[in-house]
Amino acid sequence: MEYIFADRMGKVQASAIREILKFTSEPGVISLAAGNPAPEAFPIDAVRQITEKILTENPILSLQYSITEGYPKLRETLKTYLKTKKGLGQDFDDLITTSGAQQAIDLATRIFCQKGDTILCEAPTFVGSLNGFKASEANVVGIPMEEDGISIEALEKALQTNKNVKFLYVIPNFQNPSGITMSLAKRKSVYELAKKYGIMILEDNPYGELRFSGEDIPCIKSLDTDGLVIYCGSFSKVLSPGLRVGYVLAPAPVIGKMVVLKQTNDVHTGIMAQIICEQFMNEYDFEAHIASLRKIYRKKAQLMLDCFEPYFDPAVTHTVPDGGLFIWCTLPDHINMMSFCQRAVQEYKVAVVPGSAFMVRESDPTQSFRINFSTPTDEQILRGMELLGKLTKA
Amino acid sequence: MEYIFADRMGKVQASAIREILKFTSEPGVISLAAGNPAPEAFPIDAVRQITEKILTENPILSLQYSITEGYPKLRETLKTYLKTKKGLGQDFDDLITTSGAQQAIDLATRIFCQKGDTILCEAPTFVGSLNGFKASEANVVGIPMEEDGISIEALEKALQTNKNVKFLYVIPNFQNPSGITMSLAKRKSVYELAKKYGIMILEDNPYGELRFSGEDIPCIKSLDTDGLVIYCGSFSKVLSPGLRVGYVLAPAPVIGKMVVLKQTNDVHTGIMAQIICEQFMNEYDFEAHIASLRKIYRKKAQLMLDCFEPYFDPAVTHTVPDGGLFIWCTLPDHINMMSFCQRAVQEYKVAVVPGSAFMVRESDPTQSFRINFSTPTDEQILRGMELLGKLTKA
Numbered sequence: 024m025e026y027i028f029a030d031r032m033g034k035v036q037a038s039a040i041r042e043i044l045k046f047t048s049e050p051g052v053i054s055l056a057a058g059n060p061a062p063e064a065f066p067i068d069a070v071r072q073i074t075e076k077i078l079t080e081n082p083i084l085s086l087q088y089s090i091t092e093g094y095p096k097l098r099e100t101l102k103t104y105l106k107t108k109k110g111l112g113q114d115f116d117d118l119i120t121t122s123g124a125q126q127a128i129d130l131a132t133r134i135f136c137q138k139g140d141t142i143l144c145e146a147p148t149f150v151g152s153l154n155g156f157k158a159s160e161a162n163v164v165g166i167p168m169e170e171d172g173i174s175i176e177a178l179e180k181a182l183q184t185n186k187n188v189k190f191l192y193v194i195p196n197f198q199n200p201s202g203i204t205m206s207l208a209k210r211k212s213v214y215e216l217a218k219k220y221g222i223m224i225l226e227d228n229p230y231g232e233l234r235f236s237g238e239d240i241p242c243i244k245s246l247d248t249d250g251l252v253i254y255c256g257s258f259s260k261v262l263s264p265g266l267r268v269g270y271v272l273a274p275a276p277v278i279g280k281m282v283v284l285k286q287t288n289d290v291h292t293g294i295m296a297q298i299i300c301e302q303f304m305n306e307y308d309f310e311a312h313i314a315s316l317r318k319i320y321r322k323k324a325q326l327m328l329d330c331f332e333p334y335f336d337p338a339v340t341h342t343v344p345d346g347g348l349f350i351w352c353t354l355p356d357h358i359n360m361m362s363f364c365q366r367a368v369q370e371y372k373v374a375v376v377p378g379s380a381f382m383v384r385e386s387d388p389t390q391s392f393r394i395n396f397s398t399p400t401d402e403q404i405l406r407g408m409e410l411l412g413k414l415t416k417a
Numbered sequence: 418m419e420y421i422f423a424d425r426m427g428k429v430q431a432s433a434i435r436e437i438l439k440f441t442s443e444p445g446v447i448s449l450a451a452g453n454p455a456p457e458a459f460p461i462d463a464v465r466q467i468t469e470k471i472l473t474e475n476p477i478l479s480l481q482y483s484i485t486e487g488y489p490k491l492r493e494t495l496k497t498y499l500k501t502k503k504g505l506g507q508d509f510d511d512l513i514t515t516s517g518a519q520q521a522i523d524l525a526t527r528i529f530c531q532k533g534d535t536i537l538c539e540a541p542t543f544v545g546s547l548n549g550f551k552a553s554e555a556n557v558v559g560i561p562m563e564e565d566g567i568s569i570e571a572l573e574k575a576l577q578t579n580k581n582v583k584f585l586y587v588i589p590n591f592q593n594p595s596g597i598t599m600s601l602a603k604r605k606s607v608y609e610l611a612k613k614y615g616i617m618i619l620e621d622n623p624y625g626e627l628r629f630s631g632e633d634i635p636c637i638k639s640l641d642t643d644g645l646v647i648y649c650g651s652f653s654k655v656l657s658p659g660l661r662v663g664y665v666l667a668p669a670p671v672i673g674k675m676v677v678l679k680q681t682n683d684v685h686t687g688i689m690a691q692i693i694c695e696q697f698m699n700e701y702d703f704e705a706h707i708a709s710l711r712k713i714y715r716k717k718a719q720l721m722l723d724c725f726e727p728y729f730d731p732a733v734t735h736t737v738p739d740g741g742l743f744i745w746c747t748l749p750d751h752i753n754m755m756s757f758c759q760r761a762v763q764e765y766k767v768a769v770v771p772g773s774a775f776m777v778r779e780s781d782p783t784q785s786f787r788i789n790f791s792t793p794t795d796e797q798i799l800r801g802m803e804l805l806g807k808l809t810k811a
Contacts, residue, residue: 028674032528062477129682154680155681249418288523293659
């Protein structure tokens, strides 16, 4: 049998990150390539207590079919949390829980985009979203990043020159992969441009709670008086990615379409996982847990940042993130980035992710690679950075 | 803001079943409209013991990111189970775990189908799959059902007259909504026709384990020497639908594409849910549990079937399922089916699902409606059938 797949399957490849992760699981390799929460970041006892409680007090609720919109108590908890802690949510907004923020991105893409449409995004950006965009057969256009976020000049030019732009995808806080945070001024400019050109903004904020330096900056969604912003959040970095629970706050007509499409996608998100998230927010000290995560990642980020000066060739530059999980390193122009990454894993046994994985086209030029400080142990960070530094000097 | 959605969103509506379910949750209404497992069918103690164990012995595994293909131990367990119990799986096959069988259907549809393609299915068929097919913008063609399954004559005619047919979707065992089981002769004919016309078969078997009468009939997948059959299974009816775990056994190139698309859809299926399924199959008496479910549904089905003779007008016919959750009732031609269903819920306070919900187009003619015996209590079955019977005589 010769299998003839739909055209969209020709647009999307297996995530380069996941392919590298497979390779880097070989013994002896120190991986700075992942993006997993630190093992010590999981509130294991709380999850154990909650599952014990819900399977004792309300087992049928946690095992039976549930509704597509999401577990009602979790939806209410999240609406209140986003409103009181971040100033998000207008009367016209509604909220759906999703199977991770990845499903939120996928649903948003599929309800709005088809062949012939355009999606704008930061370049570089999160590879999982990029592949979802490509699967929609939309034209994906990358807008260069600057130190304080997306280039506003390039964004306006892209809005002027591209047809059928449906939305702009941004990760304003501690972006994956760059670690860059968008300034408040740029957030306002982005919102005004979206309004001017009549497009939506898909604001992805998986790392927002993980700020370990500086002051919180208002989300773009907090400016949304016109119903332009689809805000995606996640429990993956603040509780557990294995549970696969994310959420979307967006104008009710958008959420309504997401519900319809989610019915055909997975009916609803795992209900026990949703109850765990709700109970953890309401019955435990969620704020204290977030504070403990910030402490963990502040320490690990600093440990990694402190390795550049003693170990790295000074010609290699890097971002200094205020939160999140990633640092973005840039090689001088005379070094071949892909060869560097290959030598790193093959000769020096340290895995990093080549920046091309995060570009709209893998052939787009970049001298950068991504390293992560949340997954490796402190010892692995020190040893990995020492080895990587040697390669920069080799 | 005026929201302009993708064309596909105009093809798919909110599931009629879910709309009816919302309505029927009103107090005083007896619902025969659902399709949920019986509350007494959940192995609550086992799930509680397993979660306690995994969160004690291996908490990080159950909370951390996992791989898209699925939890390796569950995949191996399922491959062995399908091979030894059902004779399914060739050397060229592989298996992926999915977020319920709904995601399996959705992924299969999206990797193969686009605008201009054709999907064939039984008419009536499961509304969740129908909506997924419509969202792909494929042309969906319904093939009439007969007492022993799909009409082979109509199927061959459809294969001759429709272009770009990608697959035939069938639920051979205790079909939703009709309760009909496809005969072995027809399964062989379906396979031969698929081979002759070079199309795939999407075999959905969520109820296969729930046979309470007669002998098991081999799955179409058991005939698959040519790599034509995509087989979907689920834990929703044998363990818990709230966990959202399903799986697909299909030729490796098909599974490979599903993995790529699932990465963009939800990264992976909830890992704690997958471990629960694996542990339940390996550490508990899965066969004895299935036997207990068959006993529960045999009793409830018989209770409902025994109500027709005393309560119903003899002009109303019905199927006699050998398993599953549903009975399909057909009204005589002079009765307006939609009015009957409306009067049932509004005047008699008994909810059923109008057959039109399961037709390719809701306007396609049908005199049937679906009733369910798994969700209501025994008392609700007796009272609901008595009330419904009164309406058939009114």
